[in-house]
Amino acid sequence: MAKKRIYLNAFEMNTPGHMSAGLWTHPDNDSHGYKDSEYWIELAKLLEKGKFDAVFLADVLGTYDVYQGSRDSAIRRGAQAPVNDPSLVVPLMSAVTNHLGFGVTASVTHEHPYTFARRMSTLDHLTKGRIGWNIVTSYLKSAAVNMGLEDQIKHDERYDIAEEYLDVCYKLWEESWEDTAVKVDKENGMYADPDKVHDIKHEGKYYKVPGAHLSEPSPQRTPVLYQAGASKKGRTFAAKNAELVFINAPTLNTAKETVKKLRADFEQAGRSPDEAKVLTMFTPIVGETEEEAIQKFKDYQKHISHEGALALFGGWTGIDLSGYDEDQVLTYVENDSMRSAIEVLTKVDPEKQWTIRELKDFIGIGGISAYTVGSPEQVADTMEHWVNESGIDGFNLAHAVSPGTFKDFVEYVVPILQDRGVVQTEYEGNTLRDNLFGQGNQLPDHHPGKNTKGVLVK
Template identity: 50%
Template structure:
């Protein structure tokens, strides 16, 4: 019997997310992203398909690496305009009971005290269905928008992140006892001051002397996602992440990343099963292979090469306009997404060129789509899960909403027939659905910041 496969919808509060140009397709509705009804309908669809969650990407800068300008990004709606994803979540949670919400928030630009309160608030409002995708950013434009001259060096960003995590763990896990809130109307006693304590943190990057403003939420700490696959990113994931998001077109590379992260996690006392891995994928399913290929050909006519280069240039930190089509591209010194550069070299070879890159971006991104009948794709997902150790897939949208409607109507039943997909949701919080527990285990780094419970009065 195959393992149960998890599915997240991978999206962003914008028009053009991963597969660039498909917003021009006449059936695509992503230009409605400013409408709340677009997102609440989206949430209902995903829950009807028993999706584990929706995973929201986000950036706080613009893609201005290609040609040194944001003009092409604006022309092609390449993740601009982009709105705050956290504001969508309460509305989407109000029309669902089980769907989880993983949201990307860049810790470099988020004051930890206020960010911790926002996550606790979302965890309360969703009934314990919030997750946080921990990122440190990769856009110089975002740094400049925050008043910084440029990106902090890649590994230094992770050093900052380690301290940030320790601080928010203290707020979420150590400031309030579980039984601090009494809500005793007769005595007029809402919270016991003896069960609430201030956090004192004086580190190299952050200083804080304050109690957490939110009472303990259902999960306390949100489900922790992380997407770094570089050497430093893997070490960070092994320490902090519960769910790791990876990309890659070759099974061998994905298997190596998954095995390395889990090995590092077990080396510091965590269990291998405490880390779930989601692989990014773009699916085009059909009732038959021919139907899927026909749909793929139709979608392909709307893909934008220019917009794809805009996205790739920013995520790789390379201005491709400086290179002739067949000139080998030198990627040394980039402080963008190092794992993307490593993956590019693996797939295109060390002497990769702009032409080779464009040849791979058949649907407006470097993520090649998997095309075929529902039965074929079900076997592919099961094969990838068994051969690489991934637990699930973050599915990028193509033409919405039909791309997810097709997955729900065609692929989900095919997976269920093979015993590889749930037929009903489990009860409980997001973490309970994924791991069978509401709170982080004692083996997680956050547990070191839990306060000893106060003794009951004599």
């Protein structure tokens, strides 16, 4: 019986301090080089060497300003601030790789689908079909007000907007240009047949897009669809649309319960429960021996910024912990921030309760998801255990230091996982979607993106 394949994504962000608050201060951390082309070029080469499926680029459009009612902590401690555009580093990385995929985070609430669809088609062309889109609805109020809104859009309405946004994008990507529209007929001077390019004539509650897509069809047409919402509304959205779902799981039980709910949602949406792949965020701290890994971890802990950790937590959850007693147990609070973040810490695993004191230490390495510390064999064992026990399909690997965390993982852990037959030794396809699923470059025919066809006219 063949072993279950483990999918590997590297989790990065165009910022000095991503998930491990304060670790940018470590002498081995080069994440301050995020501004430089060389940083992204070398990272891409490393990840393709390690046969990673993709690098997943997070993003936010605002600053984390919930903690103490100010953005000062996030800016002072480099907690996802400053942050640059994730999409612009993709051409750099694709130029030095042949198979590595690129998952780009982009919000449906702060960019019009007409222009966004062209940007993604452009990237899919430039990468020869290696683009994915992480669909987010933007949980930061600071982003909303800087985009001209009075307040943050309500949590559930953001998903209503996302449904229509995808509908517009699907029509532009999948329907506007027929497969045989592009001729490149030099003899007759016809680049494309206008009779085979159609207006989408979309009129909805949030968007009106009458015309045709600006780009000719790219290798994948629709980018690979990633989604990370684990709230009830987010899971329903993922069950309908997502091809890969990212979850945050501070404990194995949390991962197990979240996967169980997601699989049921996929089935209820009329899809195979295993069709979409579920990846959990995970931070591996690897040494040549267990003792070396433990020493490395203790060294990293000295660089944790508790202030930065609480700034990140405030942004994710909308909860300001500055007035809480450190021994107080965290409880669920509902607001219009990222509900899944507070849910996984308070509701999903009833066996685990977090005090504020424990939380700020835990978040300091890898955010609100689990980390593991050990020898190469121990880390590989832990990852296989999580896959077998929780039902996840793989990992969204975050770094404590960059590129060191990824270098250690590629050098020490990947060969073990490959020898065990659970991580690919060669890429199977040419596009990201084909590499991931082995079923061609484009969305499967039963996906809703292939089933929005109305009466399109020239």
